[in-house]
Amino acid sequence: MPGLEHYLILSGLLFCIGLAGAVIKRSAIVILMCIEIMLTGVNIAMVAFSRFITPVELTGQIFTVFIIVVAAAEIAIGLAIILALYRNRNTIDTQKIDLLKW
Amino acid sequence: MQIAFWILAVLAVVSAAGVIWQKNLFRAALLLVLCFLAVAGIFVTLSADFLAAVQLIINVGAVAILIIMSIMLTREVTSGNPSGKLGLPALAATGVLAFSIIITSVSSYWPLSSSSPLEPTTAALANLLFENDGFIFLIQLGAILLLTTIIGAIVLLRKED
Amino acid sequence: MNDIAEIVFWMIPGLPLAAFVIVFIGLRVLRVNDWLGALLSIIATTASFALSVWLGIRLLIQPQTRLIEGFSWFSAGTGMNVDVGLLVNPLTVIMLVVVSTISLMVQIYSVGYMRRDGGINRYFSFISLFTFAMLSLVMSNNLLIMFMSWEMVGLCSYLLIGFWFHRPEAAKAAKKAFFITRIGDFGFLAALLILFNATGTFDIEGIHQAAAAGIVSATAITWAALGIFFGAVGKSAQFPLHTWLPDAMEGPTPVSALIHAATMVAAGVFLVARMYPLFEQSESALTVVAVVGGITALLAATIALVMWDIKKVLAYSTISQLGYMMLGIGLGGVWVGIFHLFTHAFFKALLFMGAGSVSHSTHTFDMREMGGLGRKMPITCITFVAGALSLSGLWPLAGFFSKEEILGSALESQLILFGIVLATVFLTAFYMFRVVFLTFGGKYKGKGKPHESPLVMLAPMLIMAVLAISAGWLNADGTIGSLLGEESNHSWTTGIFGVFTHSLTWVSLLLAAAGIMLAWAMYSKNWFSPKKVSSRFTSVNSLLLHKYWFDELYENIIGSRLLNNGLFRFFEIADERIIDGAVNGLASLTNYTGSMARRVQNGKLQNYLLIFITGVAIIALVAIIIN
Numbered sequence: 001m002p003g004l005e006h007y008l009i010l011s012g013l014l015f016c017i018g019l020a021g022a023v024i025k026r027s028a029i030v031i032l033m034c035i036e037i038m039l040t041g042v043n044i045a046m047v048a049f050s051r052f053i054t055p056v057e058l059t060g061q062i063f064t065v066f067i068i069v070v071a072a073a074e075i076a077i078g079l080a081i082i083l084a085l086y087r088n089r090n091t092i093d094t095q096k097i098d099l100l101k102w
Numbered sequence: 103m104q105i106a107f108w109i110l111a112v113l114a115v116v117s118a119a120g121v122i123w124q125k126n127l128f129r130a131a132l133l134l135v136l137c138f139l140a141v142a143g144i145f146v147t148l149s150a151d152f153l154a155a156v157q158l159i160i161n162v163g164a165v166a167i168l169i170i171m172s173i174m175l176t177r178e179v180t181s182g183n184p185s186g187k188l189g190l191p192a193l194a195a196t197g198v199l200a201f202s203i204i205i206t207s208v209s210s211y212w213p214l215s216s217s218s219p220l221e222p223t224t225a226a227l228a229n230l231l232f233e234n235d236g237f238i239f240l241i242q243l244g245a246i247l248l249l250t251t252i253i254g255a256i257v258l259l260r261k262e263d
Numbered sequence: 264m265n266d267i268a269e270i271v272f273w274m275i276p277g278l279p280l281a282a283f284v285i286v287f288i289g290l291r292v293l294r295v296n297d298w299l300g301a302l303l304s305i306i307a308t309t310a311s312f313a314l315s316v317w318l319g320i321r322l323l324i325q326p327q328t329r330l331i332e333g334f335s336w337f338s339a340g341t342g343m344n345v346d347v348g349l350l351v352n353p354l355t356v357i358m359l360v361v362v363s364t365i366s367l368m369v370q371i372y373s374v375g376y377m378r379r380d381g382g383i384n385r386y387f388s389f390i391s392l393f394t395f396a397m398l399s400l401v402m403s404n405n406l407l408i409m410f411m412s413w414e415m416v417g418l419c420s421y422l423l424i425g426f427w428f429h430r431p432e433a434a435k436a437a438k439k440a441f442f443i444t445r446i447g448d449f450g451f452l453a454a455l456l457i458l459f460n461a462t463g464t465f466d467i468e469g470i471h472q473a474a475a476a477g478i479v480s481a482t483a484i485t486w487a488a489l490g491i492f493f494g495a496v497g498k499s500a501q502f503p504l505h506t507w508l509p510d511a512m513e514g515p516t517p518v519s520a521l522i523h524a525a526t527m528v529a530a531g532v533f534l535v536a537r538m539y540p541l542f543e544q545s546e547s548a549l550t551v552v553a554v555v556g557g558i559t560a561l562l563a564a565t566i567a568l569v570m571w572d573i574k575k576v577l578a579y580s581t582i583s584q585l586g587y588m589m590l591g592i593g594l595g596g597v598w599v600g601i602f603h604l605f606t607h608a609f610f611k612a613l614l615f616m617g618a619g620s621v622s623h624s625t626h627t628f629d630m631r632e633m634g635g636l637g638r639k640m641p642i643t644c645i646t647f648v649a650g651a652l653s654l655s656g657l658w659p660l661a662g663f664f665s666k667e668e669i670l671g672s673a674l675e676s677q678l679i680l681f682g683i684v685l686a687t688v689f690l691t692a693f694y695m696f697r698v699v700f701l702t703f704g705g706k707y708k709g710k711g712k713p714h715e716s717p718l719v720m721l722a723p724m725l726i727m728a729v730l731a732i733s734a735g736w737l738n739a740d741g742t743i744g745s746l747l748g749e750e751s752n753h754s755w756t757t758g759i760f761g762v763f764t765h766s767l768t769w770v771s772l773l774l775a776a777a778g779i780m781l782a783w784a785m786y787s788k789n790w791f792s793p794k795k796v797s798s799r800f801t802s803v804n805s806l807l808l809h810k811y812w813f814d815e816l817y818e819n820i821i822g823s824r825l826l827n828n829g830l831f832r833f834f835e836i837a838d839e840r841i842i843d844g845a846v847n848g849l850a851s852l853t854n855y856t857g858s859m860a861r862r863v864q865n866g867k868l869q870n871y872l873l874i875f876i877t878g879v880a881i882i883a884l885v886a887i888i889i890n
Contacts, residue, residue, distance in 0.1 A: 002107045004214065005207050007148070010111045012203030014118050014141075016196040021122040023192035023873050026184045029173055030127070033134050036165060037118045040141050043157075051148040053212065055219040058226055061150055062237055065227070068160050069244045073251040075165050079172045080255035086176045095186055098866030188873050195876045202883035 007048035014041030028082045028092040032075060039071045107147050114140035127173055127183045135166045149219045152227050267321070269331050272349050275311050275318075275359060276398035279366075279391045282307035287388035298374075300384035304391045305370050311398065312363035318351070319360045326746055328352040330404060330468070342463050350404030350467060353746035357601060358401040358533055361608045362526050364730070366394045368723040369521040369612065375720035376517050376619055386426060390521070393419035397526050401533065406455055407465040413451065413498070413534075416527045417444050423522060424514040436510035443507040447497015451534075454490025457483055471540040481545065488541050488548035491534060492555075499531025499585045502559040506813050508582055512574040512628075516619030519574060524581050524615050525608035532588040532604050536597045553593025557680045559586030562811065564690040568697070569797075569807040572628045573618045576698050580654065581611055583687060587669055590680060595672025598747035602738055603665035610653040610662055610731035616724045617647035621702060623720070624713040630701040632710075637703035640715045644703045646728040651699050653731045655692035655775045658768075659759055664735030667762060670771055688771050692778025700786035 018038030022031050043064045050060025086092050117137040124130040138161040145154035220226050230236045286300040333348030370390055377386055396419060400412035425437030459465060461483045462473040473479055479487075495501070500508035511523050522528070535542065535552060542549050560583045567579035584607050592600030620643045621636060622628050637644040653660035656667075666688065673681040707713065715721070737743055739758030753761070762768045784790045797804040809815070863874070 001103055002147075004212050006107065006111070007144075008207035009204050010114065010144070012200055012207065013115050014137075016200035016203070017115065017118045017122065019199070019876060020192050020196040023196070023869050023876065024185050024189050025122065026186045027127065027181070029169060029176065030121070030130060030183055033121055033131065033169060036134065036161070036169075037121065037137060040138065040161070043153075044141060044144055047145055047148045047150045047153060051150070051219055052214050055215050055217050058220065058223060058230060061153055061223065061227060062230055064150075064153055065156065065231070066240060066244065068156055070247065072160055072165060073247050075168060076251050076255050077258070079168055080258040083172060083175060084258045092176055093181075093184075094869055095867060097868075186869060188869060191877070192873055195873065195880045198880040198884055199876065202880070202887050205887055206883075 004048055004052040007052075008045055011041045011045035011048065014038070014044065017041075026093050026095050028085070028094055028097075029079075031094065032078045032082070035078075036071065036075065039067060043067055103147060106143065110140045110143040110147065113137075114144065125182050127181075128170070130183055131166065131170050131173060134169070135162055138162045138166065149221050149223070151222050152224045267318075267329075271314060271318075272329070272331055272351060272402070275314050275363070276395050276402060278307040278310050279304075279394040279398065283388050283391040283395060286384055286391060298383060300387045301370070301374055304387040305367070305374075307391060308363065308367045308370055308394055311394070312367045315356070315359040315363040318356050322353055322356045322746065323742065326353055333404075336408075343459075345407055345465060346405060347408055348404040349402045351402060354533075354536060354597065354601060355401055357605060357743065357746070359398065361529075361605055362394070362397050362401060365521055365525040365608055365612050366390070366397075368727055369517045369616075372520070372616055372619070372720050372723040373515070373517040375717045376623060377515065380515075382426070386423075386515070389419055389422050389426070390518075393423070393522060393527070397530070400530060404467055405465050406458065406467060406470070409467075409534075409537075410448075410451060410455055413494070413530065414448065416522075416530060417441065417448070417498070420444070420511070420522050420527055423518040424511045426515055426518065427513070430513070432510075433513040436507075436513040440507040440511045443504050444497040447494045447504055447531075450490040450493025450497070452490075452494075454487040454494065457487040457490060461487070467537065470538075474541050474544050484541060485545040485548050488538070488545050489551060491538050491541070492548065492552055495531030495534045495589075496555065497531070498534070499528050499589070500559075500582045501531070501555050501586060501589060502562055503813070505559060505563065505582050506810070506817060509575050509578040509810070512572070512578050516574065516615055516622065519578070520612040520615035520619065523578065524611040528581060528585055529588070529604045529608060532585060532592065532600055535589065535592050536601050539592070539597045542592075549593050551593075553590050553677065553680060556586045556589025556591075556593055557683045559583065560590060560687045561586075561683045561690075564687045564694065566807055566810050567694040568690065569804060571630055573621065573630050573633075573698060573702065574615070574628050576630075576694055577611070577614055577618055580614075580691065580694065583691065584611065584654070587666070587684070587687070590684065591665075591669040591672060594676045594680065595668060596747075596749065598744045598749045599665075599668045599672050601747060602668060602743050605737075605743065606653070606661035606665040606731075606734045609727055609734050610650040610660075613646060613650040613724060613727035613731045614654065616720070616727060617643055617650060620716040620720055620724065621647075621713075623716055625709050626711065627709060630698065632708055633702045634705040634709075635703070635707035636713055639707070639713045640703075642715060642721050643724065646721075646724045647703070648699055649728045650731050651695040655695050655779065656688060656771060657775055658762070658772060659735070660732050661730070661735035664738055664762075666771065667768060670767055671765075674767060685771065685774060689774040689778045692775040693782050696779045696782035697786050700782055704787045 015038050018034045018036075018041060021034030021037065025031055025034065046060045046064045046067070048060075050058060050064075054060065082092050085097065089097065091097070114137050117133045117140060120133040121130045121137065124133055138157060142154045142157040142162065145151075145157055231241055232238055282304045286303055329349075329351040331349040331351070333346055336345045336347045338344040370387070373386070373390070377383060380386070393416060396412045396415035400409055400416060403409040403412060421437045421441040424440050425434050427433045428437070455465070458470050458479075461479040462470050464470060464473075474484055497504045508523060508528065512519055514523070542552065563579040563582035563586060567576050567583065570576045570579060584603070588600040588603045588607070590600075591603050618628070620640065621633065624640065625633055625636070627633070649660070653662040656662045670681070670684055670688075673684045736759065740754060741749070741758065785793050785796070806812070863870070
């Protein structure tokens with residue numbers, strides 16, 4: 001039976017991979033995907049805490065439910081923004097979208 | 103159980119890394135689906151059967167489909183999955199972060215509970231979520247959030263007259 | 264005078280002020296007939312004049328000093344209370360009579376002189392303002408109010424010199440007068456502050472009492488007196504600040520008669536007389552007054568010898584006579600100077616009116632284009648000659664008596680100054696009759712047909728001529744002297760005829776007569792030509808023609824070199840390099856760091872995210888290391 005630490009390390013690795021991807025990748029869609037990976041990593045940590053520290057109360061799982069709901073909303077809006085952006089500027093390359101400055 | 107965890111964990115990490123590595127954008131999206139599937143399995147090993155189902159339905163079902171659809175809509179497949187110039191510093195920073203997370207989770211003291219988990223969880227979760235003194239208010243907020251999201255997405259993508 | 268209602272005193276300066284307000288604001292805005300302003304102004308001045316003369320008569324009956332408390336203007340902190348009040352003593356009343364008489368005469372004269380000019384309302388409103396300012400200067404019991412009036416007469420002088428502001432010379436002369444008198448005002452202001460610092464009051468009587476009681480240190484008194492005198496030097500065009508007055512002749516001639524001959528320029532003399540108790544405490548200040556007066560008297564008289572512009576001659580004559588007054592105050596006391604001020608006001612205003620009358624018909628001030636006007640303008644000629652004789656100091660005209668007093672007091676105290684005064688007597692007679700012979704004698708050399716001036720101009724001139732002849736007799740029995748604190752009781756006849764028992768009288772009369780004869784010989788009979796004389800003494804001639812190079816000294820050396828290219832240039836550089844440099848340096852440093860730092864904010868969200876992650880990673884690492 002793997003312990004809490006294993007799940008936390010898995011969660012941390014997923015989170016950091018997602019984070020690295022969000023910084024590195026140029027395509028806005030891939031960045032959104034990476035954010036999903038990060039959220040998933042967080043979900044694992046939540047469920048793991050719920051399982052090992054409060055196995056009966058299930059509060060961690062409740063958190064996860066809400067995180068999934070918010071993530072779904074986020075991905076819908078995020079993709080809508082990306083599509084709108086693509087429609088206006090014909091690109092979703094984040095290196096070319098740099099109006100937010102000075 | 104242990105074997106299942108290790109297989110799923112390695113699968114999740116490798117497919118997540120593949121999302122970044124993979125040059126083909128469409129395959130990257132499929133790897134993301136694989137990652138979600140693996141995480142659903144992880145949920146099962148944590149005896150969160152309901153969450154595993156939610157993960158399958160929402161993330162693997164809805165989110166992945168949305169992403170693949172938008173990849174097609176933006177014709178991003180043709181330009182592949184390029185990386186920016188920030189590769190090395192990003193890897194270094196996230197490496198340090200991962201390292202500190204690992205160190206913290208290993209070295210911290212966790213007040214572990216010895217009682218066995220509830221199984222199945224669906225009825226208990228439903229009670230928690232929909233009871234009057236439970237999370238019913240947040241459920242309703244979530245409903246409002248999703249409604250707002252739908253309207254927002256429509257507004258954002260509506261063609262200007 | 265104690266039974267006179269206070270309102271009477273307030274009315275004397277108040278009426279011209281009211282006239283100014285009505286004419287300047289009301290009539291100019293409503294654009295009613297120009298001459299209504301003149302009428303109002305003259306009526307107000309007439310009332311002031313009548314009240315002043317009435318006060319004068321009351322004063323002759325019973326000399327008194329009347330102090331009117333007035334009202335508190337403002338108070339600041341503890342002990343600084345500024346009241347607006349009036350101090351009416353014999354000195355004040357004499358000045359009141361002089362100012363209101365001349366002002367009235369000049370305004371009537373102006374009706375004729377300015378007839379063809381535009382801006383009559385403006386002109387008369389300024390004259391009214393000037394009359395108000397001068398009267399309040401004379402009456403104020405308070406140095407601060409006096410200073411304000413002092414500045415106000417300066418302002419009126421500026422406005423009226425530049426009355427024809429469309430002429431560049433007039434605008435320039437107005438500026439020059441304003442600036443140069445301002446230098447003197449700085450001294451006055453400094454003295455004001457010294458006195459307030461030493462005595463804690465601006466009240467003139469209070470300052471005199473404090474000075475007499477010995478509360479104020481001798482050094483402070485000397486410096487205050489010198490500061491006040493410096494203010495008087497500026498206003499009364501004394502050496503070395505005399506250069507503005509000849510240029511001020513660019514203004515209308517009646518203005519010259521009123522402001523730059525009889526009243527405002529005499530305000531400096533009045534100021535010294537008003538503060539005389541202060542000067543009494545300081546021997547050195549009085550000496551400075553006398554010496555500066557003497558230098559000015561001689562200097563200006565010599566310049567007057569060679570001027571061709573009739574008004575310039577009169578202007579230098581005024582400077583010279585003002586020097587006389589200063590000398591008189593410095594050596595003989597208040598009454599000597601003020602008596603000369605009194606007589607001089609009448610005959611000099613008369614002379615200016617005469618000059619104005621002449622130019623009114625010939626349209627020039629250049630005496631080389633005049634001549635032979637005696638027959639064509641007989642009344643102008645007679646009055647002018649009367650004024651010239653009075654100025655030259657011929658018995659029994661007004662100028663004679665006042666000049667005798669100055670001569671007498673100079674003889675008693677200072678032989679060098681006495682010599683200067685005697686020389687000036689000769690020079691005065693010479694240059695005045697040079698003017699007379701050039702203008703009225705010989706043949707007419709100008710263009711057009713000169714004619715006698717209208718009655719409205721001649722009438723004031725005749726009145727002034729009477730006064731110029733007779734004003735000196737007022738003191739024949741020592742009246743003015745005793746009013747101003749010099750007790751000498753003798754009968755009229757001794758006063759008028761007794762002077763011949765002194766040898767001094769004969770000397771001065773002979774010198775004046777010699778001056779007149781010389782002028783006659785040179786400019787009427789041409790026994791020896793002025794041209795030959797001037798070519799014989801080329802260097803002296805050019806020195807005089809260039810007015811001792813004072814203008815050049817001030818403008819080219821002090822103004823241009825020393826100040827503009829020296830001190831001001833230094834300030835400019837210091838301002839640009841050091842002060843601006845510091846401020847700009849700070850700004851450009853901020854700018855530079857900003858332009859460096861903004862590169863971080865390049866609009867790419869992933870850069871921000873990376874920076875954010877790096878920060879989190881560093882914090883996490885540090886936290887781990889600490890634990």
